[in-house]
């Protein structure tokens with residue numbers, strides 16, 4: 001039976017993750033590392049902080065997002081498809097990272113490839129486009145199609161990037177150049193992503209916030225006392241490289 005380590009982390013200090021003994025997982029439980037994060041509370045001392053478990057799933061393809069959404073709402077699968085979509089997709093939001101999630105700066109990708117096994121990027125990438133002074137490459141052939149399909153089913157898509165505010169227009173144009181018609185872009189400019197999104201999107205109207213990001217440290221910011229409760233978000237770590 002497959003097993004997965006549990007990683008314990010604290011948001012208070014930059015300590016290295018501690019890997020505890022592996023626990024068995026059923027074959028149905030695709031998930032993956034469970035992170036226990038200490039969340040500071042305004043009414044509690046550091047020594048009595050509650051521990052909030054933040055689990056996230058690793059995905060290697062953007063095509064895995066829709067099945068994960070379907071799974072989360074499988075208790076409603078008896079509904080006619082249009083009603084199911086209205087609740088599962090129409091009531092949910094996808095906070096989608098941009099760099100190394102939708103597309104990659106080609107110069108950065110070439111640099112990263114040198115550190116990969118045998119110096120080869122094993123993933124099949126999508127279109128490359130020169131936009132301004134730089135060339136960008138879609139992380140996958142179907143990246144844009146998949147995002148548009150989620151949107152067509154009613155999902156609200158927000159592109160959340162740590163780029164500076166001044167990059168908002170450029171990011172918009174880059175996404176548009178690849179075929180996203182009217183992307184909603186939020187540049188957090190250094191503010192933790194979860195805190196930033198929570199401020200702009202305080203209520204989820206009973207729906208779920210799906211987050212996809214290649215950086216684990218960004219995912220962690222979505223569950224805290226300034227962001228969301230762990231049961232309101234579904235965190236997906238996108239593995240940009242598979243080797």
Ligand SMILES: [Mg+2]
Pocket residue numbers: 097098099100101213214215
């Ligand atoms: Mg990224």
